[in-house]
Amino acid sequence: MIFENIALAFGAVFEFRNLFLMTLGVTAGLIAGSIPGFTITMAVVLTLPFTFGLTAVEGLATMIGVFVGGLSGGLMSGMLTGIPGTPSSIATTFDGFPLARSGRPGYALGIGVWSSFFGGIMSAVLLVTLAPRLATIGLEFGPWDYFALVLFALTITASLSGETLIKGIIAGMLGLLVATIGEDDVNGVERFSFGNDMLANGFSFLPVLIGLFAFSQLLSDIQDTETARKPLMDAGDAKGVKVEHWNAIKAIFKSWTNVVRSSLIGVFTGILPAAGGSISNILAYDQAKKASKESHKFGTGHVDGIIAPESANNATAGGALITMMALGIPGDVVTAVMLGALLIHNVQPSPTFIVDNPELAYSIFIAFFLAHFIMIGMQSFCLRAFLLVVRIPMYTLACVILVYCAIGVFALNNIQDDIWTLFIFGVVGYGLRLLGFPLAPMILGVVLGHVAELNLNRAVTISTTGDQFLLDMISRPWSLFFLILASFSLMFPFYQKHRSSKTWTVFFPPVLVLALSIPMFMMDGTVRTVIAFGLIAIAGYLVVKAGRRGFRVDPDDTPLTPPA
């Protein structure tokens, strides 16, 4: 059966039209990713309207191409100019730029490109093996568990968004509130319409998302008139650079442990809802530096300082796809857009997604593999295109893209109200940015609002009373598991802030691990009981390790600061 599905998916992905679209997608992603201020999310968002006329396989494969290309494109500008193209490539700049400046730009680019490739391929293997298994676990979820999972997704997004926790949570709540406007999914009752037809119909989430994210981002990019009028960057030194493929591959094989570790960090970060490449690249860099015998050379052009972030950020994409395909929950804003693309093609992401849509699911797996090979092939061409694109001033790019956004959202449902939605949420998004509110929790709130309400409604209806509902929430193992994670994720910003100064932070990781063992014990099956004992052992080890240091904090353990 699996081989039959793989064969079907191969047929769909390797069709000439699809290969052409994927190559276009990867190329667009590589160029978009290399432009500072032009994030991968925006590139994927802008690709979406083009996918309306395509089949689900073609649309998703093209978007995956943009996603993979974007993750790898950020390294070009980071290495050649010192300005990272995307937040996912910030740590790449720390060593990539010095190495390029020391006269080896082709070698630096080669290391970056091939690290991206190997990281991506490793995460693709994990995607194929883990997603179906995670989906099997997802089938055990009842509405209580789903509701708790959404709560966890929102709390961790708020706590990892790099801004204040309170503002992150408020942004998430605003997103949930936006999703309640219009007709209620269960009872069909109109809410918050204030007598307005547009509000009575509710907001389609894609115009909201494009408005909040792309519209407001473009306005932020052109805020300063002089900067907006200048070419995007000066990449004059980069002319004539040739990627040193062979030397790079040899260097990466020498550091294979770094590639494996960083890829695993990337996949794990991607699986967490809302934690994307912007976090994984810094985490992986930090771990590579700690593990290296030459940590003092980091920041001066060390090869491991390029391998770690680039392996991790591409691996994050696979992790985010695992969560989306297995649970129907977006791993980050990019997969939230992909989730929207699936809905456009009448495909409902859920734990039964892989079983119900095997051809599409396996096509996504294969497309993710294939995109990395296309990325390697297109890198040299895109280096030349990158040098041309960066001559364009930002204001020109922004004005053209704004109109493209308008046309794109109109094409979604063929109604002008969607362009008004784009405009309104463009204003809201820009305002929230200026006031220091992170937008990722709001976007996740809009996307997950309906899922949360639907499952809450089902859970309350089955539980019959409020008390019984609360009891069910804490007595069901998966629900308790996610509630524990949600509670600890709320405390995570405080842990990060004080972990080099306050003693209580020493106990944070072991208490979390110990707490997670409780729901694991409550689950059926021997494997899960063994995992629960394993968690207790890990907690014990962490306490003993801290005890050897006299339960003192490490003042050099500086907190990870994800980019805003």
Next chain:
Amino acid sequence: MAVSRDTIVAILLLAFTALMWNASTEIEVTPYATMASSVWPQIILIGLGIFSGLLLAQSVTTKPSPEAEVEPERLGSMALLARYRNALIIYALFFLFLITLPYLGMLIGATAFVFLALTLLGRLNARMVGVHALIALGSVGSMWAIFTYALHVILPQGEILSNMY
């Protein structure tokens, strides 16, 4: 005592929460054996109210950092206008584009929007006006053609073009 930006934001959020709470009490109650339609919005609003209150408390108790001394609200209205000039231009033009869309249609309206936005945001001289006109025609024309002929999306034609054909 100076009022910080977050204090004002928190007060506005509390007022917004109160307004929405009031609206939530008017949501129709159905006789079905499901959760009432007002429950979920009210749960969100309770959370929003609590966290807006916490933001208010935090903004009042936390001392502003030295960099925060020059906050936008402390600037004069002209300086504020200058700082957000480009955003205001784009919003005004986009609003005009939306209002006139039923008459001008997507092709004319979007071309006019791009041309005016580029001209107002970029340098104003005869050569650049020409360049902006070309960019507007080329970019909108190609997008319009892709959506109309390749993706078969019927974009708003507008009264002007409809009357011509």
